[in-house]
Amino acid sequence: MPPAAATLPARIDTRAFLWLLVILSLATLNAPQDIWDTIRHLRVPDTDDAMRLVEVRDLLAGQPWYDNVQYRFLAPEGVASHWSRLVDAPIAALIGALTPLAGRPLAEGLIAAFWPVLLFGLYCTLLYRGVRRTFGGRAAILAVLVATQTFGIAIQFQPGRVDHHNVQILAMLGLAFCLMRGCFPAAFVGGGLAALSLAVGLEGLPYLALAALYYVGDWCWRGRPALPGLASFGVGLGVAAPLLFAAPTAPTLWTATRCDALSPPWLWLAAGGFGFALAATALRRRLGTPGSRIALAILCGILLIGGFGLAFPICLEGPFPGMTPLVRDHWLLTVNEMASLPKSVAQGRWEMLVFYPVVLIGSLTATWMAWRGPQRRAWSIAALFLWPGLILGVFQFRGLYIASGFVPLVAAPVIDRALTRAAAPGTAVRRWGALALGSGLVSTVWLAPMALAGWIAPASRTAPDSAGVIACQGDAAVRPLAALPPGTVLAPIFLGPSILLRTPHTIVAAPYHRAIPGLTAAIEGLGGTEADLDRVLDTFQVRYLVTCPSRPADDLQATPAFATRLTRGDAHTDRLEPVTVPGPLKVWRVVR
Structure with missing residues (x-):
């Protein structure tokens, strides 16, 4: 050479x-x-x-x-x-x-x-x-x-992603690193980040619960050395949560129970963490054994969860109390982020292959390294934030949102070790095994299996037409509606926010669980009979009917819905006058 x-x-x-x-x-x-x-x-x-x-x-x-x-x-x-x-x-x-x-x-x-x-x-x-x-x-x-x-x-x-999920990923990643450090200032900051996540949205609640349990378990096991972390996390959460709740909430609503947002039910849990931290600190001299610390933790847990159930029983039903079966079946369970893994597989939505495998491999790897490798605290915390997302993601795709933010945390040291082994003497099996594991944690590697699966088993006819939905929601499709005189629009549920953003019109329905009457009206009006549609048009004083031909509503009866047949040109009514607009949308003016 x-x-x-x-x-x-x-x-x-x-x-x-x-x-x-x-x-x-x-x-x-x-x-x-x-x-x-x-x-x-x-x-x-x-x-x-x-x-x-x-x-x-x-x-x-x-x-x-x-x-x-x-x-x-x-x-x-x-x-x-x-x-x-x-x-x-x-x-x-x-x-x-x-x-x-x-x-x-x-x-x-x-x-x-x-x-x-x-x-x-x-x-x-x-x-x-x-x-x-x-x-x-x-x-x-x-x-x-x-x-x-x-x-x-x-x-x-x-x-364009101005929603709050990216903010939650940041808060949870910051909390994880604070957990890894474990010292007083880091834990206090972690408590504040936990409160921020709650204030932004409740999707991170399972992760916060496990983080709190991690602090409690660490204290029960190690005792006084772990007390500063537990105490400062509890104080940070207990102080920041009420402040971040009060800042954007009108004082008249401070006592209102909201199961879908930071409000008294969740402040009760934050206050319980604060109280437990104070109790652990005050009784530190008497809690010299793991058994005594575990007893205090169990007692406080019973009081905390029992008080929550007694004071806020409605929130035990989940964040969507009062949702009717009609709305759940024909809206909530059809939303992409609510789709389960089995449903996605049944529909042939193989793009899921670039999301699920990396979280699964990351969860298993972090767990194994926490059991056998160095830096066990860091690996255990990574596993702590990955497993809830993976488990929730099996039932709802959105469960992967926060967990995906932890994949690079696991992949980086794995790939780093693979590079080190590649340059060091050793068996080919170990080298290629490390390389395969590191590659499996990179989403883009899964594009090839995704394409192969799509070629072998194409998406079923029941899979949503995402391209058609995007076309109907876009500026080119919705903006022409702004030229019409302002009025109330009955449109598919997914079109509501785009109509609000791009036109001066009011809407009946949008994909938000607090608006059950509007969701019900859109489902029944667009998926029902002519009489159902007439009833909705009258009840909500609708001026314009808008449909998206590529995404008809679910049929609520054996025959196709009247609005679907109207869109196809197979039905007619004197109550609706067609309005010509450029783009894919079909528009009618209600005649009164």
Whole structure:
């Protein structure tokens, strides 16, 4: 071998090469056309993103801070949002600051496009620093690289994703790193991040419960050395939760029970954690044995959970109390993020292969390393945040949202070890095994199996037509409706937020569980008989009927729904006058 060739590998700076890959991955993470469409046409990935921008517009237009009612939704009373103003506020502030320079439409587009990018930058910074502290510098670079290749992360930080899930991922990742450190200031910050997650949305509640149990279990096992972490987490949570609840909530609603948002039921649990931390601190001299500490933990747990059940029994039914079977079957269970894994497989939605396997492999790997490897505390905490998402994800796809944010945390040290083994003497089996494990934690590797599965078993006819839905929701389809005189629109449920965002009209239905009357009206009116449709048109004083031909409503009877036949041109009524608009939507004006 020539001397120059023999020394060539030594000249390669591995970290510089990895940083180059990170830069290239970041540069190609989002398609330029998607960014441009978000800037110019407010392209948003989801109905929740559209509704978030509607709330932000209302706030900028002068709607009071404490008033989060959407008055163009089931007008005139409107529907109160269960989302927090804490997410609306920074987006509104950025749009307001940019408006004098760029004008309102462009300011909205720019912030909608780059707010998620800013959050992704914060996520990568947090991930890099946390992994570097625990697993080293090269693993930290690999973590950022894997993050750019993880679809579960990419979809939550893509342009237009102004919903709150990315904020929750940040809060949970920060909490995990605080747990890993375990010291007083880190635990206090972790308690604050837990409270922030609760204030933004309750999706992170299972993770917070397990994090709290981790602190409690650590204290029960180790005693006084673990007490500062337990106490400071409890104080941080107990102090921050009421503050973050009161800040965006009108004082008149401080006693109102809301099972779907931070309110007295969940403040009770936060207060219980605070009280337990104080009790553990006050009784530390008497709790010298694990048995005594476990007894206190069990007693406080019984009081906490028992008090919750007695004071807030309605919340034991879940976050959707009062939802009718009709709405559950024909709306909630049809939403993509609520789809179970078996249902997705039955429909042939093989894109699930880029989400589920990496979380499964990450959960198993973190658990194994927590049992047998070094850095057991870090690995156990990673497993703690992965398993709930995986288990919930089997029943509801949205369970993977937060868990996906922890895949790079596991993948980075695994791939780092594989690179080390590749350069060291050893058996080929160990080398290839480490490489295969590391590759299995990268979402983009699963694109090939996804394509193969789609070729072998194409999606069934019952799978939702995602392309048709996107076309009906887009600016080009909905914006022409703005030229019509303002009125109330009866449209498919998924179209509601886009109509609010792009037109001055009011709507009957949108995909939010607090608006059961509107959801019921859309399901019955668009999926029922002509008499059902007439009843809904009269009850809600509807001026326009809008349908999406590629996504008809579920039929509530043996024959196709009247609105579906109307859309196909197979039915007619003198009550509805066709209105010609460009694009895929079908529009009728109600004749009175």
